[in-house]
Each structure stands twice: as C-alpha cells, then as structure tokens.
Amino acid sequence: MTATVFTLPDLGEGLTEAELVTWLVRPGDTVAVDAPVAEVETAKARVEVPAPVAGVVAELHGAEGATIPVGAPLITFKEEQGSGNVLVGYGTTPAPERRRVASPVVRQLARRAGLDPATLVGTGPDGLLTRSDVERAIAARRTPETEDVDRRTGLPIRTREPLTGVRGQVARTLARSRAEIPEATTWVDVDATALLALREDMRDGDWRPGVIALLARFVVAGLHRFPALNSRVDVEREEVVQLDGVNLGIAAQTDRGLVVPAVRGADRLSIRDLDAEIRRLTAAAREGTATAAELSCGSFTLNNYGVFGVDGSAAIINHPEAAILGIGRIHPRPWVVDGEVVPRQITQLSLVFDHRVCDGGVAGGFLRFVADAVERPVRALADL
Numbered sequence: 032m033t034a035t036v037f038t039l040p041d042l043g044e045g046l047t048e049a050e051l052v053t054w055l056v057r058p059g060d061t062v063a064v065d066a067p068v069a070e071v072e073t074a075k076a077r078v079e080v081p082a083p084v085a086g087v088v089a090e091l092h093g094a095e096g097a098t099i100p101v102g103a104p105l106i107t108f109k110e111e112q113g114s115g116n117v118l119v120g121y122g123t124t125p126a127p128e129r130r131r132v133a134s135p136v137v138r139q140l141a142r143r144a145g146l147d148p149a150t151l152v153g154t155g156p157d158g159l160l161t162r163s164d165v166e167r168a169i170a171a172r173r174t175p176e177t178e179d180v181d182r183r184t185g186l187p188i189r190t191r192e193p194l195t196g197v198r199g200q201v202a203r204t205l206a207r208s209r210a211e212i213p214e215a216t217t218w219v220d221v222d223a224t225a226l227l228a229l230r231e232d233m234r235d236g237d238w239r240p241g242v243i244a245l246l247a248r249f250v251v252a253g254l255h256r257f258p259a260l261n262s263r264v265d266v267e268r269e270e271v272v273q274l275d276g277v278n279l280g281i282a283a284q285t286d287r288g289l290v291v292p293a294v295r296g297a298d299r300l301s302i303r304d305l306d307a308e309i310r311r312l313t314a315a316a317r318e319g320t321a322t323a324a325e326l327s328c329g330s331f332t333l334n335n336y337g338v339f340g341v342d343g344s345a346a347i348i349n350h351p352e353a354a355i356l357g358i359g360r361i362h363p364r365p366w367v368v369d370g371e372v373v374p375r376q377i378t379q380l381s382l383v384f385d386h387r388v389c390d391g392g393v394a395g396g397f398l399r400f401v402a403d404a405v406e407r408p409v410r411a412l413a414d415l
Contacts, residue, residue: 039105049073060088141165144185198288208350216345218381221402229408244306249404251277251298257397259389260354280329283316292321293329343379354384
C-alpha cells in the first residue's frame with residue numbers, strides 16, 4: 032500500500048474554501064473510488080466529496096465545523112496499488128500512468144446530462160476532463176428539438192426572447208428602479224363591501240364605474256394630503272421634486288409586456304371622467320396605440336394585480352416615480368363587524384414607496400386614508 036494525501040478540491044466557480052459539515056467515514060474504513068467521504072458547504076451549495084481512490088482511511092484532517100481552504104489536506108488514504116482512477120482537480124498525488132478523470136462539478140454536469148464521464152475524452156492537462164469537454168459532448172448529441180443547450184445547467188433551451196422594444200424598455204426601467212430606489216412596502220387588508228355596493232348604486236343605464244376608477248379618485252385625494260408621494264428624486268441636483276397635480280399611471284399587462292399609460296390631470300377629473308379615461312388608455316395600451324407621451328408622463332402608479340387572482344404583491348416602483356399602490360383580488364372572507372364574524376368582501380392594498388422622499392409615517396398615513404375611503408366610500412366622497 033502507498034499513502035495518498037487527498038486535498039480539498041476546487042468545487043467550482045472559483046471558491047477558495049469550504050466548511051466541513053460532517054465526516055462520512057472514519058479511520059480504518061475501506062472505501063471505493065467515488066464513495067462519499069465528507070459533506071462540505073461552500074458559499075453556494077452543500078455537496079458530498081467523493082473519494083479519489085480506493086483504499087483504507089488512514090487519517091482525517093480537520094474537525095467538523097472547521098473551514099478548510101482549497102488545496103489543504105482533507106484525508107489520507109492507504110491506497111492499494113492499481114486501485115483505480117485518480118480524480119484530478121482533487122489535489123491527490125497520482126502515479127503518472129493513471130488516467131485523470133474530472134472534478135466533482137464536471138462529473139455532476141456530465142451525469143445530469145446523462146453522460147458517463149469515463150466514456151468522454153478529456154482535453155485538459157494529462158487528459159483531464161473539463162467542463163468544456165462535457166459541454167461539447169452534450170452539443171454533439173443534440174437533436175433538432177434540443178439543439179440549443181444552456182451552458183450552466185446542461186438543459187436544452189426551449190426559447191430565446193430578445194429584450195428589445197417595449198419588453199426591453201420595461202426591463203431596463205425595472206432594473207434601474209431596483210438599483211437606485213431604496214424602497215419599502217406597507218400593506219393593509221380592507222373591507223370593500225361598501226365600495227362594491229356604492230358602485231352598484233352609481234349605475235346609470237349601461238354605465239357603472241370600475242373599481243379602479245373609484246380607487247383612483249381616493250388615491251388622488253390622498254396624494255393631495257400627502258404630496259411627498261407625488262414626487263421624484265433628482266439625483267444630479269440632490270433634490271426631492273414635489274409635483275403640482277397628478278398624472279395617474281395605470282399599470283396594464285399587454286402582449287408586449289407591462290406598460291403604464293397615465294391619466295393626465297387625474298386630480299381634476301370626476302369619477303365618471305376618470306373611468307372613461309382609464310378605459311380608453313388601457314385599451315390603447317393593449318392595442319399598441321398609446322402614445323409615447325401617455326406611456327411616460329406618470330407621477331404615481333396604480334396597479335390592479337387582483338385581475339391575476341392574487342391577494343398581494345410587493346411591486347417595483349415605476350422609475351422615476353416615488354410610489355406605487357396595488358390592489359389585490361376582492362373576495363369573500365370572514366370579518367369582524369360590531370363584534371360579530373360575518374362574510375365581507377375583502378381586498379389588500381399595498382404601497383411601495385421611495386424611502387428617500389418620506390418615512391413610514393407619511394406612507395402609512397396615505398395608505399390608511401385610502402383604506403378608510405374604501406371602507407366608507409360615501410363619507411369619503413362627501414368630503415372630496
């Protein structure tokens with residue numbers, strides 16, 4: 032027998048160390064090639080480390096819970112002559128006549144793709160099997176249905192969609208929003224039963240206002256009381272710019288992506304006029320006829336994600352605005368009214384706001400104003 036010191040291998044992605052979670056063998060144990068000997072955790076994953084040779088465990092280097100640098104001794108084997116392949120990238124000192132195979136990451140990539148690493152030709156030093164070798168083998172067996180393969184996972188790619196046009200602009204806007212705006216979210220469950228009843232009472236022939244038009248009226252009134260949320264941050268001049276008047280953006284899902292046409296001067300419109308303009312703009316957005324000015328002039332956005340059948344969402348602010356208010360689905364839930372549990376029509380309002388323009392007190396005050404108006408809409412409209 033010869034002694035072989037097995038060092039902690041590079042487990043991929045340039046990681047320099049790993050935590051030794053648990054030993055899976057003890058001194059004196061006999062192990063086969065590829066048998067797991069330890070479980071380690073890196074900054075990216077928890078993995079089992081297989082034995083590079085067949086032999087007897089002579090010594091374990093390191094205690095469970097210790098951090099071991101890549102290349103440091105991990106385990107010493109008493110190796111039988113001719114015991115098997117040495118898995119280079121592992122840091123053992125192999126005899127020169129043995130064929131080098133691959134690191135655990137490369138072996139795993141091959142197995143996930145249904146390939147046997149031992150059957151593949153390595154192009155690395157001394158025949159080492161590399162990631163590129165496995166990817167070439169995957170590409171060589173492509174079929175017309177799966178000819179495009181993801182380099183990271185080895186899985187076939189179903190479609191590729193370029194981020195251009197509206198979808199590309201939306202992607203850039205959302206990424207900029209998340210990168211620049213220190214956002215915070217607050218939300219509240221609201222009893223919308225009275226709001227739905229008012230909507231029916233306002234029916235006039237074939238017309239009745241949409242829930243979003245009623246909510247829009249309460250939103251613009253709330254922004255009049257809490258103008259910090261109807262603002263934007265001028266980064267270059269280091270100023271918070273409060274706006275006089277509200278251009279209310281209405282988030283609309285279209286075949287070309289999410290767009291936000293805005294109702295200009297929404298604070299000056301009646302509920303009937305708001306309803307008409309919201310319907311016109313959302314239809315134009317879906318048909319692709321909304322103008323560039325209509326899609327870029329908003330000062331605050333209203334988002335109805337309830338149409339997707341969900342209760343809540345922490346939306347992304349439509350840069351460079353300072354806030355976005357969302358409403359979830361309205362559906363029956365048990366609710367306490369005057370000490371009694373009764374079925375009511377409940378929804379959730381969520382406000383995402385730029386913490387640079389205001390603190391939680393202002394955001395909470397605005398959200399509570401809108402929620403109170405939803406719960407007592409007749410009283411709210413009397414004061415607007």
